Amino acid sequence: MSDFDGTKHGFLFACTNKTEKECFERLLFGTERAYGPVVIRIKKGDLLFLNNLSTNVLYGVFRAVSDGKYNIQPDSWSGKYPYQVKVDVLGKPIALENAKIILKKIDMGRYTILSGKKLIELLDCFMPDNLLFNTTQNPNDREPFRIIMAEKDGIRKNKNVGPIFEVPPIEATTFWDFLRQGYGSTNKGNNKYPGVTPALIIYNLIWRYTDPEDLVVDPMCGSGTTIDVCKEEMREVKGYDISPVRSDIIQNDARKIPLENNSVDMIFIDSPYGDNVKYNDHPEDIGKISSETEKFYDELEKVMQECHRILKEGKILGWLIGDQWVKNKFTHVGFKIYDRLCRYFEPVDIICVARRGQSSHTGLWFNRARRFNFYLRGFKYLIIMRKTSEKESRKSRKVEWTNYERVKK
Numbered sequence: 001m002s003d004f005d006g007t008k009h010g011f012l013f014a015c016t017n018k019t020e021k022e023c024f025e026r027l028l029f030g031t032e033r034a035y036g037p038v039v040i041r042i043k044k045g046d047l048l049f050l051n052n053l054s055t056n057v058l059y060g061v062f063r064a065v066s067d068g069k070y071n072i073q074p075d076s077w078s079g080k081y082p083y084q085v086k087v088d089v090l091g092k093p094i095a096l097e098n099a100k101i102i103l104k105k106i107d108m109g110r111y112t113i114l115s116g117k118k119l120i121e122l123l124d125c126f127m128p129d130n131l132l133f134n135t136t137q138n139p140n141d142r143e144p145f146r147i148i149m150a151e152k153d154g155i156r157k158n159k160n161v162g163p164i165f166e167v168p169p170i171e172a173t174t175f176w177d178f179l180r181q182g183y184g185s186t187n188k189g190n191n192k193y194p195g196v197t198p199a200l201i202i203y204n205l206i207w208r209y210t211d212p213e214d215l216v217v218d219p220m221c222g223s224g225t226t227i228d229v230c231k232e233e234m235r236e237v238k239g240y241d242i243s244p245v246r247s248d249i250i251q252n253d254a255r256k257i258p259l260e261n262n263s264v265d266m267i268f269i270d271s272p273y274g275d276n277v278k279y280n281d282h283p284e285d286i287g288k289i290s291s292e293t294e295k296f297y298d299e300l301e302k303v304m305q306e307c308h309r310i311l312k313e314g315k316i317l318g319w320l321i322g323d324q325w326v327k328n329k330f331t332h333v334g335f336k337i338y339d340r341l342c343r344y345f346e347p348v349d350i351i352c353v354a355r356r357g358q359s360s361h362t363g364l365w366f367n368r369a370r371r372f373n374f375y376l377r378g379f380k381y382l383i384i385m386r387k388t389s390e391k392e393s394r395k396s397r398k399v400e401w402t403n404y405e406r407v408k409k
């Protein structure tokens, strides 16, 4: 990242007339969790810009004097903007009118991270190369321009392209369709592992429901996708599997998780969907039990009970599951898992995740599905559940059922 290879990146923050004063007084920029994935990628020395949305002014140029972090000053903006970075000003702040037009021209949004030519283009708006100094000008007034000029030279000279900074936005709807298994410049799990999870499912869950350093657990973590995503996004993580394929995965049966009650901030599970995939030779692999039998759901219910025990009150469990159609028989695995989960948790939402990269998604199978009148699986369910607090669940049990008299014949 920028600390190591000298590559500077540029980041955009926003404020309003209500919040601007605090940004300048504290020399601190802050934002909500929705932009957390951008903020945690800021490194000391990166360049920052501040857009006042009320006045359409763009302030620059600032330099990060800390890495981007969660809660540097918890009392700032009454705790509303906990993703923060400490800044200083290059000389003194320069205010540019028509921020919207400038940002549109260089195609910069809140999820954009600028580097190289694009960053120079934005710096040009503050200090064009052909700016002529007035010899009568106070040298202090020239200072910010000199510093910006030096920054531009530094960026031009640096031949490193730097890491590929991809910050996927947080999904807004209940339909998720990811074209690739991974994201960013490093592998997330192993895309050759049978039933590997799309990394952006986990990315979206942890950015919606946790903050950096929270503990995330995956009791059936396969090739370790959850571990890799959590490390990149700065969460604590523990990954277990009945048959580990990497040294950082702990061998364990998900029906008994070696963690204390109420100790985990989020759980993600992409469980077997039946016995259609061979994961390993371990006799306790639940993926050896057919989802056409009740035993499959009974065993997974034991996993659900364990998840409920280790999860902190009010925290989230995300369970990915798909239906099955085998030999002319449809099994609604998703609804059955949902039903069992509801015995322990309160439903938050259900996401429809498009299935991509399926071995059955070929011309031959598409043709068969049409000719023999069946459907290939096109989506999975991501069931999002919350562990309710004791108080809440007592409240919800107060529901008064209406008892209807049986009609006597």
Ligand SMILES: C[S@@+](CC[C@H](N)C(=O)[O-])C[C@H]1O[C@@H](n2cnc3c(N)ncnc32)[C@H](O)[C@@H]1O
Pocket: 189, 190, 193, 194, 195, 196, 197, 198, 219, 220, 221, 222, 223, 224, 225, 226, 240, 241, 242, 243, 252, 253, 254, 255, 270, 271, 272, 279, 280, 284, 285, 286, 287
């Ligand atoms: C769909 S895969 C998980 C894929 C994983 N999320 C990834 O991205 O690679 C299901 C996993 O459940 C594991 N599993 C099956 N039975 C288990 C059990 N009783 N306890 C723990 N893990 C189990 C399998 O070994 C398999 O790796």
